[in-house]
Amino acid sequence: ATACVALAIILVAVGVWFSWRPESEANDEFVAAIKNGEFIPFYQPVIDIETGRMRGCEVLMRWRRPNGVLVSPGQFMAYAETYGHIFDMTRSLMMQTAREMSGYYGDNPDLKLSINLFAGHFLDREIVNDIKVIFGETDISYQQIVVEVTERHPLADLELARKIIAELQSLGVRVALDDVGTGHGGMAYLQKLGIDIIKIDKMFIDTIGMDDSSTTIVDSMVELADNLGMGIIAEGVEQQEQIDRLLDLGVTAAQGYHFAPPMPCGEFLEFAEKTEAE
C-alpha cells in the first residue's frame, strides 16, 4: 500500500512537472526578452487631414526577436496581459519613448504622443506615478501625452478608473477611448470616465462611403464628440476616398497606412521632418 501511494505521488509529481514546465519556460523566455530590451516602440503619425500637418503619433509595441524578426502585439499582448508582464513592458516602452522623442517633442510643443494602456492599468495608481517619473525628467510635457484606454476589454472598477483618469488629467495628460463602438463600455465609459478624445475604429472607416450604416455611425460619433466637447481621431485610413468622406463628416485627425505605418524612431523622425517641410 505504501509503495502504491509513493508511486501515485511520484506519478502526480511528474505529471505536474511536465504540465508546468513548458509554461514556466515560456515565461522565463518572456521575462528574458523584457530584460534584453526586445520590446520596442514603433511610432505611427497622426495627421491633420485639413492641413496635412502632423499632430503627433501613437506608440505601438513591437517584439524584435534576437534573430531580427518583428512580432506584432496580436501575437503576444494577450499573454503579456494575462501573466502581468504588461506593467514592466509598458514602463520600459515609456522609458524608451521618452528617450527617443524628448528632443523632437521638446522642439515641437504642439505635438501629441499617444500611449496604449490596458484595463489593468486602471486598477492601480502606479501608472500615474510611472508617467510622472518617466516623463517628468524629459522635454516631453504632460500636456503632450495622451493615454489610450480600449473599450475592447471591460474595466473592472469604473470608479477607480475614473479617479486615475482624473489624476492624469490634473497633470495635463489627456485620455482617449480607443476602439469606440466595438466593445463593452460604449456610452457608459464616455459619460463616466471623463474621456477627452474618441478614436473611431478601423472597422467603421473600412466601409465609410460604401456602406450607409458605417457613414451614419461615424456621423453620429462626430456629433456625439462635438456635443460632449471631445476630440475625434479616425483609425486605419488607407484610401483617399476615406479622407474625403471624413472631411465631409467633420473629422480632422486621422492615422493609417495611407499616411504611414508604425515606424521605428529613425524613420518616424524622417517622416516628421519631411511632413514639416511640405
Ligand code: C2E
Ligand atoms: P490599436 O491601439 O487599435 O492600434 C491600431 C492598430 O492598427 C495597430 O496595430 C496599427 O499598426 C494598425 N494600423 C494602423 N493603421 C492601419 C491601417 O491603415 N490599416 C491596417 N490594416 N492597420 C492599421 P498593431 O500595432 O498590431 O497593434 C494592435 C493592438 O495591440 C493595438 O490596437 C493595441 O490595442 C495593442 N497594443 C499595441 N501596442 C500596445 C502597447 O504598448 N500597450 C498595450 N496595452 N497595447 C498595445
Ligand code: CA
Ligand atoms: Ca490605440
Ligand code: CA
Ligand atoms: Ca518635463
Ligand code: CA
Ligand atoms: Ca484602435
